[in-house]
Amino acid sequence: MKNYFVILPHAGAIRSNYNKIERYVSKNYEVVYIDYSSCVNGCSNNFCEVLKSVRQYLSKAIVRKNAEVVFFAHSMGSCILQTLEYDLVEEYFVKLFIHSDGDVIANIKDSNFRNMSQ
Numbered sequence: 001m002k003n004y005f006v007i008l009p010h011a012g013a014i015r016s017n018y019n020k021i022e023r024y025v026s027k028n029y030e031v032v033y034i035d036y037s038s039c040v041n042g043c044s045n046n047f048c049e050v051l052k053s054v055r056q057y058l059s060k061a062i063v064r065k066n067a068e069v070v071f072f073a074h075s076m077g078s079c080i081l082q083t084l085e086y087d088l089v090e091e092y093f094v095k096l097f098i099h100s101d102g103d104v105i106a107n108i109k110d111s112n113f114r115n116m117s118q
Helices: 015-025 047-061 076-091
Strands: 003-008 029-033 068-074 093-100
Touching: 003 015, 003 047, 003 076, 015 029, 047 076, 068 076, 076 093
Parallel strands: 003 029, 003 068, 068 093
Antiparallel strands: none
């Protein structure tokens, strides 16, 4: 049974931009790539709706709830991940949050779980 490696890419990303990462981690992880164009159902102009859609997508993609999950986020994906971190820790067995080239969102109130990934 493989664990999960979730990729939250930058805005307008093409999946092939993350091929090297996917190839490397696919030996030990089932890769879940968040394709915003297919998971946000045309609601990309509302950040709250994007967050809701990403959560729904993850709930369908991560079917083994006891598996370890690593979240990798880049740029805009990092903003999304920071916003969802507290909820994700509550729902999944999160092994690690990885942020690549993303700003820390200072005004998120999340019981300091976000600070763990800085």
